[in-house]
Amino acid sequence: MAAFGSRLATVALSATLIAGAARADDWPQWLGPQRDAVWRETGIVKSFPAEGLPKRWRVEVGGGYAGPAVAQGRVYLMDRILAPTNSLPASGFAKAKLQGQERVLCVNEADGKLLWVRAYDCPYDVMYPAGPRVTPAVGGGKVYTLGTMGDLYCLDAATGAVLWSHDFKSDYGIEPPVWGFSGHPLIDGSRMICLARGAGTTAVAFDKNTGKEVWRALSAKEPGYAPPMIFEAGGKRQLIIWHPEAINSLNPETGEVYWSEPFTAKQGMSISTPRRDGDQLFFTCFYNGSIMLKLDESKPAASVVWRRSGKNEQNTDALHSVMSTPVLENGYIYGVCSYGQLRALRADNGDRVWETLAATVDGKEARWGNAFIVKNGDRYFLCNEKGDLIIAELNPAGYHEISRTHLLEPTNIAAGRPLVWSHPAFADRCVFARNDKELICVSLADTGSAK
DSSP states (O other): OHHHHHHHHHHHHHHHHHHHHHOOOOBOSTTTTTTSSBOOOOSBOSSOOTTOOOEEEEEEOOBOOOOOEEETTEEEEEEEEEOTTOOOOSSTTOOOOBOEEEEEEEEETTTOOEEEEEEEEOOBOSSSTTSOOOOOEEETTEEEEEOTTSEEEEEETTTOOEEEEEEHHHHHTOOOOTTOOOOOOEEETTEEEEEOOBTTOSEEEEETTTOOEEEEEOOBSOOOSOOOEEEEETTEEEEEEEETTEEEEEOTTTOOEEEEEEOOOGGGOOOSOOEEETTEEEEEETTTEEEEEEEOSSSSOEEEEEEEOOSSSSSOSSOOOSSOOOEEETTEEEEEOTTSOEEEEETTTOOEEEEESTTTTTTSOOTTOOEEEEEETTEEEEEETTSEEEEEEEETTEEEEEEEEEOOOOOBOTTSSOBOOOOOEEETTEEEEEOSSEEEEEEOBOTTSOO
16 A cells, blocks of 8 residues: 555656646746746747748737736736827827827737726827837736836736726826836735836835835936846845936835935936846946946945946947847846947946847847847847847857747837837747737747647
């Protein structure tokens, strides 16, 4: 009997290990499960077929820059539907009052079936008014969304029912930033942390279950657009809030400020996600270049290692990123500069090692030229503004493109050229990507590997 029980235990353990090995990862928030732009699934294609990748499904959607989130077999996305009498301006810099609705969509991950829609009226008065900017954050049976004009919602992930909400404009007596609210909310323990605006309310934490304000902190003329991030260093968990005047480290539980380092982002453009590797903490912006900080190992503090800026956003030094999240690892930085140059820098001093336009804009510089970079194993998946998905190697020796396929048509023309400026999600060995007309799911599973 004991032997039989032992065999049962062995079978159960084997089944558990097999299930664990086959388990697919979710992408439940900005930059994935660990908010670090790393896709950790295995069994992924080594290259794309010449005929392209078949789409598992596609769903018609409205406009927007918000990327999808994938969790528990569902895909969540924000979009915008213009009122019938309104139309988008030809230029993203043409600020116009536009009527319409913001929506939160939930579709079935397996087949793209629409499960529910939560819509609310939302007049826009911002530049680049195609739609929402923020990737939903999903956790604990709830989905949290932040709209362009400051509408924060906590919805039931299964039904879309409103559990609580806030309107930053009325709550804090503020106006949206010129490009709308864009800081991706961060779930941390019992809290939901957001960028708002105003005196003492640049960063605000809410109870994630009730919506009650837990703390408020920092004052800045503008909140910027960079997502809140948490890193552990100096024996403390540090919440990094980068607004256009300074980089700040806070206690995520109380909002207490540990340290601040001045770093200006002209035009309020603190956008790119802060990146950390060991004791290095890196920031980059369009006009003002880059700064590398060193985190103290014994206490919550930081010191400047280097800061570099070119003559302007076109004559650049080091890295002047706009919206792309750079990679920081093994002593090097890889990121997209102001006119689409994919660059490698030395992390110790910011010196440029190489650059190429091949991954983003194909040989001709373009203002705000972009590609989003996600690591998978020893390779990188780059989703560029032309709607191409690229597999490449990035290392100090250079950029080596392995394979490329076309995913989406670039439908947004606000920058004066057709483009896609929405970060994809990678989950269940698939890529989920959107433009202003459709959300698609494409399998990236290696058919020779067990799924």
